[in-house]
Amino acid sequence: MRHHLLTISLLVALAAQAKTINVADHGIVPGKDCSFALNQLIESVKNEPNVTLVFPKGTYDFHPENAVEVYRAVSNHDNGLKRMVFPLFNMKNVTIDGGGSDFVMHGLMTPVVLESVDGATLRNFSINWGRSWHAEFTILESNEKDGSFIAEIDPEKYPFTLNNGELLFQRYTITHQIGSNMLWDPATRSPIHNTRDYRLNAARAKIKQLAPNRLKFENAMKKAPPVGTILVTYGEHPISRLASAIHITNSKDIRIENVTVYDAGGMALIVERTDNITLDGMVVCSAEDRIVATRADATHFIGCKGTIKLENCELKHMLDDGINVHGAYVKVAEYIGDNTFICEISHFQQWGLIFAEPGDKIALLSRETILPFHESTVTGFKILNEHRFVLEIADTPAELPEGPLSVENLTWYPDLVMRNNKIHENRARSVLVTTKGKVLIENNYFSSQMHGILIEGDNNWWYESGAVEDVTIRNNVFNNIGFAIDNRYPLIAAPLLRPEQRIGEGHYHRNINFVGNTIKSFNGAFVNAKSVKGLNVSNNILEFSTDYPKTHEGPSVLLEYCDDITIRNNVAKGFDRELEIEASGDTTNLKTSKNKGFKAN
Numbered sequence: 001m002r003h004h005l006l007t008i009s010l011l012v013a014l015a016a017q018a019k020t021i022n023v024a025d026h027g028i029v030p031g032k033d034c035s036f037a038l039n040q041l042i043e044s045v046k047n048e049p050n051v052t053l054v055f056p057k058g059t060y061d062f063h064p065e066n067a068v069e070v071y072r073a074v075s076n077h078d079n080g081l082k083r084m085v086f087p088l089f090n091m092k093n094v095t096i097d098g099g100g101s102d103f104v105m106h107g108l109m110t111p112v113v114l115e116s117v118d119g120a121t122l123r124n125f126s127i128n129w130g131r132s133w134h135a136e137f138t139i140l141e142s143n144e145k146d147g148s149f150i151a152e153i154d155p156e157k158y159p160f161t162l163n164n165g166e167l168l169f170q171r172y173t174i175t176h177q178i179g180s181n182m183l184w185d186p187a188t189r190s191p192i193h194n195t196r197d198y199r200l201n202a203a204r205a206k207i208k209q210l211a212p213n214r215l216k217f218e219n220a221m222k223k224a225p226p227v228g229t230i231l232v233t234y235g236e237h238p239i240s241r242l243a244s245a246i247h248i249t250n251s252k253d254i255r256i257e258n259v260t261v262y263d264a265g266g267m268a269l270i271v272e273r274t275d276n277i278t279l280d281g282m283v284v285c286s287a288e289d290r291i292v293a294t295r296a297d298a299t300h301f302i303g304c305k306g307t308i309k310l311e312n313c314e315l316k317h318m319l320d321d322g323i324n325v326h327g328a329y330v331k332v333a334e335y336i337g338d339n340t341f342i343c344e345i346s347h348f349q350q351w352g353l354i355f356a357e358p359g360d361k362i363a364l365l366s367r368e369t370i371l372p373f374h375e376s377t378v379t380g381f382k383i384l385n386e387h388r389f390v391l392e393i394a395d396t397p398a399e400l401p402e403g404p405l406s407v408e409n410l411t412w413y414p415d416l417v418m419r420n421n422k423i424h425e426n427r428a429r430s431v432l433v434t435t436k437g438k439v440l441i442e443n444n445y446f447s448s449q450m451h452g453i454l455i456e457g458d459n460n461w462w463y464e465s466g467a468v469e470d471v472t473i474r475n476n477v478f479n480n481i482g483f484a485i486d487n488r489y490p491l492i493a494a495p496l497l498r499p500e501q502r503i504g505e506g507h508y509h510r511n512i513n514f515v516g517n518t519i520k521s522f523n524g525a526f527v528n529a530k531s532v533k534g535l536n537v538s539n540n541i542l543e544f545s546t547d548y549p550k551t552h553e554g555p556s557v558l559l560e561y562c563d564d565i566t567i568r569n570n571v572a573k574g575f576d577r578e579l580e581i582e583a584s585g586d587t588t589n590l591k592t593s594k595n596k597g598f599k600a601n
Contacts, residue, residue, distance in 0.1 A: 033065075064083040076267065122246070132290060135169050181199065205219055244270045245264040267296045272353070315424075323432070325416050339376075416438075473512075518543065563589050565590045572596065583600075
C-alpha cells in the first residue's frame with residue numbers, strides 16, 4: 001500500500017511539472033511567417049522538462065529569413081549552415097503535437113532538429129515545401145527514330161531558365177543543373193520498368209524552348225521516353241542533399257507518431273547516435289500535385305543503439321531507399337604508437353560524424369577483407385576536424401597487419417523491429433540493414449525498384465558497417481521486386497567488395513532466417529548470398545507475376561562462399577521453368593529438401 005501511494009505521489013508531482021502551451025497564444029498562427037515566433041518560444045522553454053507545444057489545426061508557413069541558424073554536420077547529406085524551425089537542443093521530455101496541421105517550408109531549411117534530447121515525441125503533423133527540391137516533366141511527344149522528345153513543365157512550380165541551351169532550375173537560393181534523373185510511371189506512381197534505358201545526358205543534350213511550359217530535348221537519351229511518363233530530375237552533388245526534414249542526433253527515447261513528410265531536399269528522417277527510437281504511423285509520400293517525395297531515403301539510421309522500431313508506417317515515392325540501418329567504418333590514417341591512432345571519416349557525406357566515446361568497444365579490421373582481427377575499448381577520443389580524430393584504445397596487437405586498416409564501433413549497433421509497414425513505389429531498395437543487433441522484419445509489404453532487403457556492408461564505397469549476426473525475415477510480401485531489371489533479389493546478403501578487396505578466411509554475415517514469405521515475381525529471383533554462415537530459407541512461396549514482362553536474369557538462388565545453408569519447403573508456382581539453385585564450389589554444408597518448382601545445378 002505504501003509503495004502504491006508513493007507511485008501516485010510521483011505521478012502527481014510529474015503531472016504538476018508538465019506544461020502544455022498553445023502556440024497560438026504566442027503569435028504562431030496560420031497566414032504568416034511563424035519561424036521567428038516559434039524559435040523564440042522554444043528558446044524560452046528549453047530548460048523546462050515535460051513541455052508540450054500544441055498547434056491548433058491549420059497550415060503554418062515557415063520562411064528562412066528570421067530563422068535561427070547553426071552549422072550542422074548531417075550524415076549522408078551535405079554539411080553547412082542550417083536554418084531551423086524546431087531547434088530542439090538539450091531538452092527533456094518535449095512533445096510537438098501538430099494537431100493535424102501542415103507545416104510548409106519556404107527555402108533552404110531543416111524543419112526539425114533534435115540534438116541531445118532526452119525523451120521527445122513528434123506527432124500529428126506533416127512537413128512539405130512550397131517549392132519542391134526536384135522538377136517533374138510530362139513527356140508529350142516522343143520520336144523513336146532520333147530519340148528526341150517534347151516535355152511539359154509547370155514554370156511556377158518548377159522555375160527554370162534556358163541560357164545557351166543549358167537548362168537551370170531555381171530552387172530558392174540555389175541554382176541546379178539537370179543532374180540525376182529518371183522516368184516515373186503515373187499509372188503505378190513508381191519508376192518505370194527498366195529505367196536504365198532512359199537516362200538523360202545533360203552534357204550532350206540540345207534543349208529548345210517551344211513555349212513557356214514546353215521544351216524539346218534532342219540528343220538527350222539513347223532511347224526515346226514513352227509518352228505520358230514523368231521525367232524527374234533532382235540535381236547533383238554537392239548541393240543535392242542540403243535539407244532533410246527531420247534530423248536527430250545524440251538523443252534517446254524518441255517517438256514519431258502520425259507524421260507525414262511530403263518533400264525534402266534530402267531524407268525525410270536522418271538519425272545519428274541515438275538510443276531507442278520508435279516510428280508509429282509515419283508516412284513518406286508525394287503530395288497530390290507531384291509524383292515524387294523526398295530527394296533521398298525515407299528513413300536512415302547511422303551509429304545508433306537500443307531499439308529502432310517501425311510499425312504501421314508507409315514509405316513511398318522517395319528517390320532512394322525506404323530504411324537504412326548501419327554503422328560506419330572509419331579509416332586508420334596513421335598509427336602513432338601508445339595504442340593511439342589518427343583516424344579519418346571515410347565518406348565525405350559522413351564528415352562530422354561522432355564515431356566514439358570513452359568506454360565504447362571497437363574492432364580493428366583489415367580494409368582488404370573487411371574482417372576484424374582485434375577488439376578493444378576506447379580510452380580517449382579527440383576530434384581534430386570534420387575529417388579526422390584521434391582514437392586511443394586500451395590495447396593493440398604487438399604487430400599490426402600490413403595493408404590498410406579500419407575501425408568499427410561495436411557498442412553503437414541497434415536492434416531493429418519492423419512490423420506491419422508498407423515500403424513501395426520508390427527508387428532503389430525497400431530495406432538496407434547492417435547491424436549486429438537482433439533484427440526482426442515481419443508482416444510487411446515491399447515492392448521496390450531494386451532489391452527488397454539488402455544486407456550488405458562495405459568498406460570502400462559508403463563505408464556502411466555492421467555484419468549481421470541475428471536476422472529473422474518472416475511473413476512478408478515481396479511484390480515484383482527488381483523491376484529495374486538488373487539482377488535484383490527480394491533478399492541479398494553479401495558484402496560489397498571492390499576489385500582491390502577479397503574474401504578473407506571467415507564469413508562476413510551470420511544467422512539469417514528467411515521464412516514464410518510470399519514473393520510475387522516476374523523474374524524468379526529469390527535469394528542471393530555471399531560470405532554468409534548460417535542461412536535458413538524455408539517455407540516461402542514464389543508466385544509468377546504478369547505485372548511486368550517476363551525475364552530470366554539468372555539463378556533464383558545464388559550462393560557464393562557460404563556455409564551451413566538450409567533451403568527447404570519452398571514452393572515456386574506459375575513459372576514456365578524450374579527455378580535454379582546454384583552454389584559455388586566453396587559453399588559448404590548446403591542442405592536442400594522438399595522444394596517444389598526448383599532444381600539444383
